[in-house]
Amino acid sequence: MNVINLSDSNSIFNQYLAEIRDHEIQRDPLRFRKNLQRFGEIFAYEISKTMDYKINEVKTPLGIAKVPKLIQQPVLATILRAGLPLQQGLLNYFDRAENAFISAYRKYDDQGEFHIEFEYLASPDLNEKVAILSDPMLASGASMEIGYKALLQKGEPSHVHLVAIIASKKGVEYVQEMIDAENVTLWVGAIDDEMTVKSYIVPGLGDAGDLAFGPKVDSH
Template sequence: MQIHNLSENNSILNHFLGQIRNVDVHKDSMRFRRNIERIGEIMAYELSKELAYQDINITTPLGTKSTTEIKDQIVLCSILRAGLPMHQGFLNYFDSAENGFISAFRHHPNNDDYFEIRVEYQAVADINNKNVLLLDPMLATGQSIVAVFNRLLERGTPKEIHIAVVIATPEGIARLKEQLPDNCHLWIGTLDDGLDAKNYIVPGLGDAGDLAYGVKL
């Protein structure tokens, strides 16, 4: 797996990462959503450098100009619900992309810390021979991304798979390396210390879905 850690170089990305972590900013859900969206835009730009391009000629009012355009069709696939603001950021840049949405959540069958990942709602475009960009703000244990990845492969065979997360842990990265194909790309905004006893990211930022859309039942 090819890993791209975007926080290794200083950029405006780190500024937005600081704001989404800040408890003094968490009261403003609109600002949180917008910052996640802007982080998605930055990650989309960086990821675009790894895509395939083709030469084209365009007609201008005064002549013609040679340039390039993205060669392959893109499918943006977000994990509900936390992935929605990030999805919008990517869609702002890949505006002709097709889209997919999958729900994945932690189910605690014994009402304790043990959990299973349930994948339920799906609305996904055809992914065959296309570049799939799987988006989720938080890579904690990695179980959700692996479960969604496997469900996606039941629908077809993509040409390339890029996974983009805002915050990752060493444990989550290790799981993806173990269970996903070597030709996947993993894009991370930043790498955190690890997981606590309940498998939440430390220092993390809290629950991204709750911060964006309110506490769920």
């Protein structure tokens, strides 16, 4: 699996990364969601460079222009709920893409331990298509693994791009181990070294879902 970290080079991406981590700016959920969308747009642009194109002739008012166009739009998948603004950013660029939605959540036991529970998948056929699976945070890596394996129930994609804004080092290593496939690329915006016992990335940014849509009642 190839891992691409966009923060390895300086770009406007890092400006938005600084904003999304800033606890003062986080107080504005509209700004938070907008930055999630911006990340999706930047990831979409970068991923688009890896896709297949063919030359098309486009008639202009003054003649014919030969322009490369995508052969096939990808399928955009996300894990509810935090992934929705990130997916919208991807959809802003891949604006004719099909979409898939995965419901997964943390299920806690009486000791406060949790595992990721998969509930629901709505997806088109994925055979021989490029799929982009997005989730803002890659902490333990379990949600991304479950989402990826859920998508494979709908076919065999030609390539799968996994997208996360902030990942933990442990999460990246876990995904590399559990999704050992040559046709998978992991795209991240930053990799943080630490993670708490409850699988929150440090320094991270907190709970992306709560910051985007408001706090929820815990299920434990």
